[in-house]
Each structure stands twice: as C-alpha cells, then as structure tokens.
Amino acid sequence: VQLQASGGGSVQAGGSLRLSCAASGSIFSNDRVAWFRQAPGKEREFVANISWRSGRTYYADSVKGRFTISRDGGKNTVYLRMNSLKPEDTAVYYCAVDTNSYGSGLLELQYDYWGQGTLVTVSS
Numbered sequence: 001v002q003l004q005a006s007g008g009g010s011v012q013a014g015g016s017l018r019l020s021c022a023a024s025g026s027i028f029s030n031d032r033v034a035w036f037r038q039a040p041g042k043e044r045e046f047v048a049n050i051s052w053r054s055g056r057t058y059y060a061d062s063v064k065g066r067f068t069i070s071r072d073g074g075k076n077t078v079y080l081r082m083n084s085l086k087p088e089d090t091a092v093y094y095c096a097v098d099t100n101s102y103g104s105g106l107l108e109l110q111y112d113y114w115g116q117g118t119l120v121t122v123s124s
Contacts, residue, residue, distance in 0.1 A: 003115035038091055
C-alpha cells in the first residue's frame, strides 16, 4: 500500500480544510486508517482513526467535535475534515494504515504504512 496525503495549506483561525489520503493499493476490510500530526519541535501525535470495515471512528480529545474522519471505498481514500481550526492545529499531518486493527489504534507503532505528510498552517 502506498499512501498519498494532500489538501494541506494555510488558513486563518476558525477556518476549515479537508485533507485526503489516497491509497494506491487495496485497503482490506480488516484495516484501520488513521491521521497523525507532528507540530514543530513536538512528537507525532494521534488525531483520528477509522475502521475500514465498520466505519467506526475514534478521535483525540483535542480535535473531537471539530474534525471528522471519513472513507470512500470506491476511491480508496480517507478524508479528514477540519473545522474551527486553531493555531495549535499547525502541524504536518500524516495518514497511516494498520493492517491488523488490534488494540486501540492510538500508537504509531501499530501502523504499517505511512504517507509523506501534508503541512497545515493556522494563523491567528
């Protein structure tokens, strides 16, 4: 599986962006897809994930109610809709695929494939 993340850019606080993560190979029904982010000088952190089979989602507390993760099976693509953006959302956003879907899905080490990242900058 190869992942291509896109949709990043610069936006003012309160604005919105939609990120896309397109998979070149097939995402199988037992896979889980996530978005992580890494802000300057900080460690990469979990943002949200979605089960490819069930569509069940999970969000970090910091983005709950503002971000929405979704999938399009026909396009092999996962989206991250980000509303009410804040300066602290500034980061490089990465998508990743977990081919086993064991455990919480909150940890980087659970994910087998990673995209290259797309930069989101939110100004105040």
